[in-house]
Amino acid sequence: MELKIEYDHSLPANLTILRTKTHHEFVDKINHLFENPYPSNIIIAHNGSSFSPIDLKQVYYFFTESKAVYVKSEFGKQKITERLYEIESHLPNYFVRISRFEIVNLQWVQRFEYTFGGRITLHLKDKEQLYTTRSHTKKIKEILFRK
Numbered sequence: 001m002e003l004k005i006e007y008d009h010s011l012p013a014n015l016t017i018l019r020t021k022t023h024h025e026f027v028d029k030i031n032h033l034f035e036n037p038y039p040s041n042i043i044i045a046h047n048g049s050s051f052s053p054i055d056l057k058q059v060y061y062f063f064t065e066s067k068a069v070y071v072k073s074e075f076g077k078q079k080i081t082e083r084l085y086e087i088e089s090h091l092p093n094y095f096v097r098i099s100r101f102e103i104v105n106l107q108w109v110q111r112f113e114y115t116f117g118g119r120i121t122l123h124l125k126d127k128e129q130l131y132t133t134r135s136h137t138k139k140i141k142e143i144l145f146r147k
Helices: 025-035 084-088 134-145
Strands: 042-047 050-055 059-065 068-073 076-080 095-099 102-105 109-114 120-124 129-131
Touching: 042 076, 059 084, 084 102, 095 129, 095 134, 120 134
Parallel strands: none
Antiparallel strands: 042 050, 059 068, 059 102, 068 076, 095 102, 109 120, 120 129
16 A cells, blocks of 8 residues: 555544555554553553553464453563454554454564465464464465565
8 A cells, every 4th residue: 555645734633534545454453543542552461450561572463262362561461451453443554453363473483484274374483383374375475575
């Protein structure tokens, strides 16, 4: 997607107009920035009656298991209350969805490996392996090869 910025000094100071031919996830991210001008760099994990802040840079990936959402980080596996799609809309661009059930932090990926079934194996720095689904493999390739 190409971005072109034009300034219109006739508009009111509190109005920004964004025009696009079709809906794109990039538009959602811009909208989110306007709604939350000070995005958080932490996620809150729940452990019974206590809450723990986790810096997003320490997060390996988010995943769903038995209808619950968890974060896997340097501190292990912890439960969070947000749904996966809610988390995804607030994450920096170094997080990418690799399946319906997982969003991974690319900064924690040591290497990528193609499999015979058209999928990609992600080898994490903690020696864990995650697998893309075929429907998300294209997105990973676009990110890796900037296409």
